[in-house]
Amino acid sequence: MTIMNAVDSGSAADVRIEIDDIQSGALRPRPVPYQGKYVFLRVDDRRAGRDLVRRLLPLASGGLPDVDLTQDAWVAVAFTYQGLKALGVPQESLDSFPQAFREGMAARAERIGDVGESAPDHWEAPFGTGDVHIALSALSSDAAQLNEELERARVACEETPGVQVIWQQDVHQLPTGRTTLGFRDGISHPNIEGVGLPCSNPQEPPLKAGEFILGYPDETGNLPPMPRPDVLGRNGTYAAVRKVRTDVAAWRRYLRANSAGAEEEALLAAKMIGRWPSGAPLALAPEHDDPELAADPHRVNNFQYRENDDRGYRCPAGAHIRRTNPRDATIIGDARMHRLIRRGTTYGPPLPEGVLEDDGADRGLVGVFLGAHLERQFEFIKAEWVNDGNFIGYPGEKDPVAGHHGGTDSVTIPAKPVRRRLQDLPSFVVTRGGEYCFVPGLRALRWLAELED
Template identity: 60%
Template sequence: MTLDPRPLELEDIQSGVLRPRPSPYAATYVVLRIDDARAGRELLRRLSTVVTSSAAPERPGRDTFVSVALSYAGLKALGVPQASLDSFVWEFRQGMAARAEALDDTGESAPAHWEPPFGTSDVHVVLVGVAPDEARLEAAFARGRQAFADLPGVAPIWRQDCRAPPDHKEPFGFRDGISHPAIEGSGIPGSNPADPPLKAGELVLGYVDEMGGISPAPQPDILGRNGTYVVFRKLHQKVAEFRRYLRSNAAGAEDEELLAAKMMGRWRSGAPLALCPLHDDPALGADDARNNAYLYKADDAIGYKTPPGSHCRRANPRDAAVAGVVRLHRMIRRGTAYGPLLPDGVLDDDGADRGLMFAFVGAHLKRQFEFVQLEWINGGEFLGLGDAKDPVAGPATGDGSYTIPRRPIPRRLHGLSRFVVTRGGEYCFMPGLRALRWLSELEGEP
C-alpha cells in the first residue's frame, strides 16, 4: 500500500472542502461568467485573499467562510493551457448537462428544462458563502462581491439564497445535514463513531485513498494538489405531491408518519429507524452525538427496521452486504434548503420554488457521485433491489414501486412518481489556495 508522503496540508485546502457547516446557518450561491481572461485572473487573485483554509479549526469566525470553484468552461475562459485542461477527469470535462443520461436527468429533469444559465457554457465560477446567520453571511460575502464588482470582464449571472433553520428541516419536513464522515488528518470528527475515518485521498487530491494509491490529479502539481471536485445541483422538491402520496397510501396520521420514515430511513425529527423503529424520538433526533451512531448488519440485515431501499440506507449502506465497497463511494454531501416552506398540512401546490441546493464533495466524480446517483439512487441492482428506485429522490415516472420488509407479509407501495426534480447544476473543481494564486498568474489569451 502506498504511504502518504506528507500530512494533509490544511492551510492549502479551502474551508468549504472539509469543514462542516455551522448550526444553524445561512448560505448563498453566486454564479459568475468570465468574459475577459485577464479580468478572470484578477478575480481569482482577489478571491485568494477572501477564501479561508481548513487550518486552525478553533480560529474565531471559523464557521463563516467563502469558497470558490470553477467549471471546465471557466478554466478555459481563464486561459488554462490545453495540456492542463486535458489532465482533468473526463466527466468533469464533459460537464453535468452532457452527463444527463448517465445521471437519469431526463424528462422534466432534463437540461432542456433547467434554470438558466445551467446547461450552458456560461457557468464559469461558483462562489459559496456560509455563515451562522444572515448578518455574518452578508459581512463575509461583501468581500466576495468586492472581488468582482468593478471588473467589467466578470459578470454575476445567477444567485440562490439558502438557509438552514435551527431545526434543520428541509422542505419535505425531515431534519437534514446529519451525516458527515471523518477524514484522516483533518482533525474534524465524523458524526458516526463506528465509522473509521476515510483516507484523505477520497476527498482531496494528492493523498492516498481507500484503494491504497494516489489518484491522478490535474497538472501541474500546483494546480491539482489539495483540490477536489464539487458537484452542485439545484433540486426542486414537490412537497405537496409528496404529502398527497403519503396521505393516499396511509391508514391514518400515525401511519402516514411511519410511511414517511420508512421511505426516508429516519423520522422527521432525524431520529433513525435503526435506533427507534416503532416511534419517533425527537430528543434522539436532535442529539448529534447519537442520531448517526448506528450500523445495519448486526441486527437489521433484512431491513425490518430500516428498509434497504429507503433513501438514507441507499445513499450510505454503511456496513450492509456491500460493505466491502461502500467506503469507495463515500463523499461529503451538503444540502441547503431554499424557498419558503409549505405550511404544515397543506396538500395543494402553491407554485413557489422550494427545494435543496446540493453540493457533493469528493476526489472521484465517477466512482463517488455518479456511481451513487446511478446505482444506488436511480437503480437497485447493486443493492439487490432489482430495478427499484429511491422512493424519495429517485426518477420514478408514476409507476414506481417500493417494498417495506414486514412480518408476515411485506408492505408494497405503487404509483411512485418523481418528487425531486433537477433544476440545474454543474461539475466544478475547487482548487487549493496555492492553485488559486497560480491560476491568477497565468499569462496570454485563451
C-alpha cells in the same frame, strides 16, 4: 507556516494533510443554523477573470473551522471546465482533468438519471449552457458576517469589468431546522483520516483522505489522478453542484393516500427516508420518533446495519439514507469506495403545514457533493444506488425520495409476515440544474491568478 496533520498511511512514510491549503468550504460542515448565497459568474475576458481570482483570494480561507461556528463565515471559490478554459489555463492542463469534469453534468444527464422533467432541456438558465465559469458560495450562522463577506465579494466582482454575475441563489435553514420535506438533515459525515474534523459515526473506520482531497492515497492505496501541474491539482477536490426542487405537496398527498391515519403516515415517511423527522434513525428507533435520541450527537448517527438490521425490517434497504450510505450492510460492491461529502442547503419558503396543493413557490435544495472521483462517487451513487436497485436485490427499484419515478415505479418495504409494495410513485424531486466544479487549493488559486498569456 503550513499546518500538517500526520496520518498513518499503512506504509513506512506518514501522509501529511496540508489542511491550511485546502479551501475551508471543501471540508467544514455547514453551520447550524445557517444562511448563505451561491453566485455564478461568466468570464468574458481572461485577464479580467484572473484579476477577479486575485481579488477573491483574501476571501477564500483554508484550514479547520473556527471553534465557535456562530462567529464564522467563509467564501469558497470553484471553477467549471469552461471556466478554467476561459481563464486561459493551458490545454495540457485542461486535458489532464477527468472526462466527467471536462464534459460537464448536462452532457452526462442520462447516466445519472436526469431524464424526463429533470433533463437539461428543462433546466434553469444558466445551468448546462457553458456560461457558468466561476461558482462562489458564502455561508454563515451570523447574518452580519455573511453580509460582510458578500459585500466584499460584490465589490470584487463590480470592480472587475469583463466578469458578469449571471445567477444567484439565497439559501438558509428553515425555522423548523428541517428540509422542505420536514426532516432534519446534515447528520452524517464521512470519517476522514487525518483531517481532524469530528467523527459523526464512531463505528465507521476512517476513510483515506485521497477519497476526498487530491494528492493523497485513496482507499485503493493509490493516488487519484490529479490535474497537472501539481500546484494546480494538489489539495483540490471536485464538487457536483445541483439545484433540485422538492414537490412537497405531492409528497404529502402520496403519504396521505397510502396511510390509514397520521401515525401510519409518519411511519411510512420514515420508512422512505430512513430517519424520523427529528433525525432519529429507524435503525435505532424503529417504532416511533425519538427526539431525545436525535438530540444526542453521540447517539444519533452511532449505528451500522449488518448486525441488527441486515434484512431491512427496521430501515428498508431501499430507504433514501441507506441507499446513499449503505454503511456495513450486505450489498453488491464495497460501500467505502463510493463515499462522498454531502452539503445540502435549503432554498425557498416552507409549504404551510397541512397544505396538500402546491402554492407555486420555488423550494428545494442546493446540494454540493464533494469527492476526488466524480465517476465512482457522485455518478456511481446517482446511477447505481439512487436510480437502480440491483445492488440491494431489488432490480428496477429506485430511491423512493430522490429517484426519478414519473408515477409508475414501485418500492419494497420489508415487513413480517408480508412485505409491503408501494406503487405508482411520483417524482418528489426535480432537477433544476447542475454543474461539475473543481475546488482548487489556495496555492492553486494563486497559480490561476498569476497565469500569463
